[in-house]
Amino acid sequence: MKKLFTAMIALLMVISLAACTSKPAEPTTPTEEPSAEVAEGKVLNVWTWNTEFWDFLGKYYADEVVDEYTLKKGDVTIKRTTYPSDGGAYQDALDAALLNQANAADDEKVDLFLAEADYILKYTNSDATMDVKTIGVTDFSNTYPYTVEAASDANGVVKGVSFQCCPAAVIYRRSIAKDVLGTDDPAEVQAAMSDWDKFNEVAAAAKAKGYYMIPTTNATYRVYSNNATSPWVVDGKLNIDANIEKWMDQSEEYVKNGYTAYTSNIWGDEATSEMFASGKSLCFFGPAWYFNFSMTNAQDPEKGCSGDWAICQGPQAWFWGGTWMLAATGTDNPTMVAEIMNTFINDEKVCDALVVNEAQFSNNQKVNNKYATDPNFGSEFLGGQNPNEVFAELAKNIKFQNVTSYDQLCNEGLQTYFTEYLDGQVATREDAINNFKDYIRTTYPSITVE
Amino acid sequence: MEKGTSSPKTRSISYAKWGYIFILPFFIVYAIFTLYPQLLTVYNSFFEYYRDGLTVVGPNFVGLANYKALFTANSAGYVPIFKFLGNTIWLWVIGALPQFTIAMLLALFFTSTRLNIKGQQFFKTVIYMPNLIMASAFAMLFFALFSQVGPVNQLLVSSGITQQPINFLGMRIYVQSLIGLMNFLMWFGNTTILLMAGIQGIDESLFESARLDGSTSTQVFFNITMPLLMPIFIYVFITSMIGGIQMFDVPQVLTNGHGIPDNTSTTLIMYLNNFLGISKNYGMAGAVSMLLFVITAVLSTFVFKTINKK
Numbered sequence: 087m088k089k090l091f092t093a094m095i096a097l098l099m100v101i102s103l104a105a106c107t108s109k110p111a112e113p114t115t116p117t118e119e120p121s122a123e124v125a126e127g128k129v130l131n132v133w134t135w136n137t138e139f140w141d142f143l144g145k146y147y148a149d150e151v152v153d154e155y156t157l158k159k160g161d162v163t164i165k166r167t168t169y170p171s172d173g174g175a176y177q178d179a180l181d182a183a184l185l186n187q188a189n190a191a192d193d194e195k196v197d198l199f200l201a202e203a204d205y206i207l208k209y210t211n212s213d214a215t216m217d218v219k220t221i222g223v224t225d226f227s228n229t230y231p232y233t234v235e236a237a238s239d240a241n242g243v244v245k246g247v248s249f250q251c252c253p254a255a256v257i258y259r260r261s262i263a264k265d266v267l268g269t270d271d272p273a274e275v276q277a278a279m280s281d282w283d284k285f286n287e288v289a290a291a292a293k294a295k296g297y298y299m300i301p302t303t304n305a306t307y308r309v310y311s312n313n314a315t316s317p318w319v320v321d322g323k324l325n326i327d328a329n330i331e332k333w334m335d336q337s338e339e340y341v342k343n344g345y346t347a348y349t350s351n352i353w354g355d356e357a358t359s360e361m362f363a364s365g366k367s368l369c370f371f372g373p374a375w376y377f378n379f380s381m382t383n384a385q386d387p388e389k390g391c392s393g394d395w396a397i398c399q400g401p402q403a404w405f406w407g408g409t410w411m412l413a414a415t416g417t418d419n420p421t422m423v424a425e426i427m428n429t430f431i432n433d434e435k436v437c438d439a440l441v442v443n444e445a446q447f448s449n450n451q452k453v454n455n456k457y458a459t460d461p462n463f464g465s466e467f468l469g470g471q472n473p474n475e476v477f478a479e480l481a482k483n484i485k486f487q488n489v490t491s492y493d494q495l496c497n498e499g500l501q502t503y504f505t506e507y508l509d510g511q512v513a514t515r516e517d518a519i520n521n522f523k524d525y526i527r528t529t530y531p532s533i534t535v536e
Numbered sequence: 537m538e539k540g541t542s543s544p545k546t547r548s549i550s551y552a553k554w555g556y557i558f559i560l561p562f563f564i565v566y567a568i569f570t571l572y573p574q575l576l577t578v579y580n581s582f583f584e585y586y587r588d589g590l591t592v593v594g595p596n597f598v599g600l601a602n603y604k605a606l607f608t609a610n611s612a613g614y615v616p617i618f619k620f621l622g623n624t625i626w627l628w629v630i631g632a633l634p635q636f637t638i639a640m641l642l643a644l645f646f647t648s649t650r651l652n653i654k655g656q657q658f659f660k661t662v663i664y665m666p667n668l669i670m671a672s673a674f675a676m677l678f679f680a681l682f683s684q685v686g687p688v689n690q691l692l693v694s695s696g697i698t699q700q701p702i703n704f705l706g707m708r709i710y711v712q713s714l715i716g717l718m719n720f721l722m723w724f725g726n727t728t729i730l731l732m733a734g735i736q737g738i739d740e741s742l743f744e745s746a747r748l749d750g751s752t753s754t755q756v757f758f759n760i761t762m763p764l765l766m767p768i769f770i771y772v773f774i775t776s777m778i779g780g781i782q783m784f785d786v787p788q789v790l791t792n793g794h795g796i797p798d799n800t801s802t803t804l805i806m807y808l809n810n811f812l813g814i815s816k817n818y819g820m821a822g823a824v825s826m827l828l829f830v831i832t833a834v835l836s837t838f839v840f841k842t843i844n845k846k
Contacts, residue, residue, distance in 0.1 A: 173793050174814040181590060181814075208589040348684065349706075359685040491589050495814065502794050509706045511797030520612040521799060527610070528810040531817050532588040535611075 127192050127418035130164045133180055133199035135171035138379050139249060139409055142444065146436045147429055162422060167196075172353075174495050174529075177205055184214040187416045197417040198426065201246070201410050206236055208491035209412055215245040216415045222424040223247060228450045229431050232484040237410050246412035249430035249440070251449050253480035254308070254373040256400030257381070259391070260469055262368045266292045272471060276398035279369075282336070285401040289345040292368050298347040301360035301367040303337035303508060304501050305352055309371055310336075311497060312404040317488040318496040323534045324526055326500075326519070327488075334504060334515060341508050349508040351501070358383050363391035373406050374473060378445035385467065393469045397476050405484045447477045454478055492530055499525045581822030586815045594819070602823035616799070617807065617827065623795070624803040627712060627787065628780025631719030635776070638720075639727035644757070646728070647735040649743070663725035674722065675789035678714055679705065708800050711791065715801060718786050723779075727772055734768030735761060770843050774836050781832055784809065804828055 134140055148157035148164060157164040167183075169176040183196050190196075201209050209215050226234050226244070233248040256279065260270035266288065267278050279285040289299035300306060310333035316325055340346045347367050350356040360367040361383035372380065377395065384390045411430070413423045429436050430449070437450035441457050445465050448454055457463045458478035464470040490496075500522050507518035527535040581602055585594035609615050642663065646656055653659070666674065682688050682704040689701035704710040738761065746756050762769075784805035787795065793810070795802025804824065811821040 178814055181587070184590060212590040214590055350684065354683070355680070355686065356684045499794075502792075502796065506706070506797040509703060509797065511706065511708060517612060517798070520610065524610050524612075524616055524799070525794070525810075528616075528807070528820075529813055529815060530588075531586045531815055531820070532593070 126162075126421055127195075127197070128162055129193040130159075130162055130197045130419045130422055131167060131193075131195060132164060133167045133169075133176075133183070133196055135169060135176040135200065135202075136379075137166075137168070138375065139200055139411070140166050140168075142249065142430070142440065142446075143426070146439055147426055159422070162419065171202070171494075173498070177208070177494070184209075184414065187214065187414065192418040195416055195418060196414040197419045198411055198423050199414055201412055202494065203236055203407055203410075203486070203489065204494035204497065205491050206410055206412075207489060210237060210239045210245045211491070214415055215239075215412045216417075217243045218246060218413050218424065218427060219244060221413060221420040223427045223431075225428075225432055228452050230449060230451060230481055230484065232405075232486040233410070233449050236486045236489075237412065246410045247427045247431050248408055248410045248449050249446075250373075250375060250408040251447050251454070251477075251481050251484075252373040252375065252405050252408040253447070253477045253484060254312075254371065254376070254404050254406045255397040255476055255480065257370040257372060257377050257395055257397050258368055259365070260394050260396050261391075262292070262297050262366075263396075266295050266297060266368065270396060270469075272396050272398045272476070275396070276400070279398075279401055282401045286339075286345075288368075289340065290343070293343065293345055296366070298360070298367045299345040300340065300369050300371075301346070301365070302348040302350050302352055302357040303340055303346050304350070304505070305346075305357065305369070305371050306336060307333055307352075307497070307501055308406050309333075309400070309402050309404045312406065313402055314488055317490045318492055319490045319533055322532070323536065324496075324523065330500065337504065337508055338515075349505050351505075353380075361391075362386065362389045363394070364389070365391075369400070371400070373408065374445060374447040374477060375408055376406070377467060392467050396468050396471050397473060399476065399480060403480060403483055405480075441474065445473065447474065447481070451481075454481075492533065495529055496526065499529070577822045577825045579822075580818040581826050583819050583822075585819045586817040588815070598819070602819045603826075605820065606823050606827065617804070617824070619799065620795075620802050620804050620807045621831070623800060624781060624783060624805075627715050627719070627783060627801065627803060628777065630712065630716035631723070632776055632780060634716075635720045635724045635727055636773075639724045639731055642724075642728045643731035643735055644761070647732055649740070660725075660729060663728060665725070666721045667723065667726050669722075671718075671722065671785035672789045674718060675786045678718060679790055682710075682714065705790065706797060708797050711796065711801050715787050715790060718790075719780075719783070722786075723776065727776070730768065730772050731765070734765045737768075738764045766843065770840060773843070774839055777835060777839065778832055781828065781835070804831075 132140065132143070143164065144151045144157050148159045150158040152158055152163075155166045157166075167179075169179040180196070180199060183190075184199075187195055199209075223244075226247075229247065230251045233251060234244055237246040237248065238244050258275060263270045263275050267275060269275065279288050285299075292299050310329045311327075314327035314329045316327045318325060318327075337346075337349075341349060347360050347365075348356040352358075358381075359365065361370070361381050370376070370381070377384070377397075384395065385392050411427055413420070413427070417423055430440075431437070432450070434450065434453055437448040437453040440446040440448045441453060442463075445467065454474050455478055458472065458474040460472070463474065464472050503518050503522040503525065504515075506512050506521070507515055512518050512521065523535045526533055580595070582597060582599060583595040584598045584601070585592075585596075587593065606617055607615055645651055646653060646660070669677075680686055684701040684703055684705075688704070689698075692698045693701055702710070704714065742760055742764075743756060746760055751759070782805055783803045787801045787803055788806050788809065791801050793806065795806055805828075808821055808824045808828070811817040811824065
């Protein structure tokens with residue numbers, strides 16, 4: 087009797103455990119749309135580190151926004167999984183999900199995930215992503231070549247697409263420019279800061295008037311790192327490019343001369359507080375997504391200063407990002423994944439809306455160029471300036487090069503540890519670099535650090 | 537079935553087995569969730585085992601190479617783990633010293649029959665409160681409070697105490713003080729309640745007779761309270777020390793995982809966590825864990841032995 091009882095308990099436990107792990111497959115109901123040949127999953131899982139793309143997906147693709155994390159398209163539920171990008175947390179969680187992809191239930195599988203230029207190689211060069219041409223994304227004729235190149239593996243197989251093109255610019259405060267340079271006209275401001283020497287002269291002039299040239303020394307970091315002539319890792323060894331050294335020189339000088347408001351992280355409260363109307367910083371650096379998505383403080387209806395901004399190329403051409411959608415191997419919704427990708431690069435109506443409503447610089451040359459020459463098109467945030475006119479010109483020269491899959495943490499780490507030197511917390515620049523090297527040594531065992 | 541149970545010879549009932557059956561669940565859970573991972577950690581520490589991107593490297597047996605790497609000097613010429621051990625101990629001490637002092641005082645006040653403080657329940661709840669907040673949330677709160685544009689700096693600047701906002705989260709003295717302060721705030725309530733329980737366990741007649749004999753409060757404390765409280769005090773001290781060695785969430789969140797500035801607030805567990813970051817370096821992490829185990833064991837034995845001797 088007792089044995090029977092124990093056996094039953096044991097059986098019950100096993101069943102309840104099994105019930106947790108393996109859900110019986112839901113019966114697939116035939117879809118109403120005739121176009122769907124094979125029955126596909128009812129849940130599309132999208133992985134992101136912020137809501138930029140997710141909002142566009144809700145507005146321009148889905149039929150219904152159910153809540154912050156759920157959309158509906160036909161009878162398919164689109165779900166969002168988000169982890170913060172900082173410190174590699176997003177990559178970390180995504181890696182775990184992708185490595186478990188084969189064992190995950192269909193509705194739990196990653197279908198579409200976003201990746202940044204800083205680590206996209208890690209995914210494109212692995213089997214975790216698939217050739218999008220096989221699922222029906224074939225027309226890249228309107229996209230910018232660098233966006234396709236960035237999403238391709240070493241053999242040129244395209245694994246994803248970007249919904250944006252990211253030439254970047256100097257985003258300056260019109261009122262401060264007027265006070266310092268006597269003009270806020272983009273062409274004249276550009277002429278005044280067309281190289282780093284001139285930029286420094288403007289910085290001195292701004293200082294004299296009680297302003298700061300930049301909100302934080304880290305604001306210019308991406309301009310220098312993007313113009314590096316060698317990657318972070320060469321033959322398996324950590325390599326600090328000469329251009330990164332130049333950024334260190336500049337930062338040191340700017341702190342010494344008081345040209346910068348802070349030395350903090352560009353995403354932190356300190357630097358972003360400079361975006362308010364009360365801010366004293368002249369120049370921010372970034373592409374279209376930076377001023378339309380990350381400069382929320384400047385757009386604040388009460389404390390912000392929307393309309394008091396304008397863009398110009400600045401001292402050096404560069405680009406930053408953006409965000410690519412990659413198709414995860416093993417997705418049970420290949421048709422929808424392809425449909426989303428095609429929508430954001432080839433559907434002119436959607437690309438149109440991205441440019442007009444969202445101030446994006448879309449990944450469709452035809453649409454972007456149409457607005458670049460449209461005299462009636464202008465951004466309210468930029469005081470009526472046509473951003474496409476600037477970006478269309480800058481987009482021509484973007485080359486995707488010197489990129490490794492380790493870039494995100496190398497970039498974050500270098501800025502963090504060098505800032506300690508700027509703050510006077512380590513004695514020499516070498517100490518700061520040594521701390522950075524320790525960080526890389528611990529973080530990436532595969533990189534040799536000397 | 538009937539036959540088997542009706543044997544007259546085996547009538548004596550053994551209750552001992554029920555004891556074992558009742559404690560069995562603990563041992564099963566312990567073996568699966570604690571013992572097995574511990575053994576796995578030891579095992580992994582002898583292997584090269586990490587991820588490079590999405591590719592898993594290893595496990596390849598490398599002998600003591602991970603331990604050797606752990607004790608190799610870095611480019612700046614020092615062995616990182618020694619520095620982090622020093623940090624950990626220091627950060628624990630600056631939080632634990634005020635923690636024990638204040639907790640002891642409060643425990644004495646609350647248990648004193650002469651003072652007979654009113655509203656004890658209220659005070660006990662309030663001082664225990666910070667412990668209920670998640671350490672990471674607490675650190676996040678301090679992160680926002682002490683940022684250069686945060687309320688603390690706004691207060692300091694507007695009241696004219698400083699001209700420029702202070703970079704609290706970038707300077708060693710402030711970062712370490714904040715970590716100490718947070719650990720103190722989070723744990724002094726807990727320690728107070730444990731010490732109170734200990735003091736209340738001491739026979740009240742001892743205090744009374746001491747007072748009748750005319751001894752001062754100080755004499756009572758050092759000659760009666762403290763010696764009799766020793767077992768509880770050792771317990772509190774050792775658990776606090778083990779907790780200190782495992783200090784992680786507060787400095788991790790406050791310094792964004794970088795132990796800024798100059799790695800002066802990187803603790804041993806933060807170092808361990810860095811290995812387990814994006815590369816999932818189980819080999820090196822295993823070696824750090826083993827070292828932590830040894831340090832904890834040695835320190836605990838040492839403290840236990842020295843305090844117990846007196």
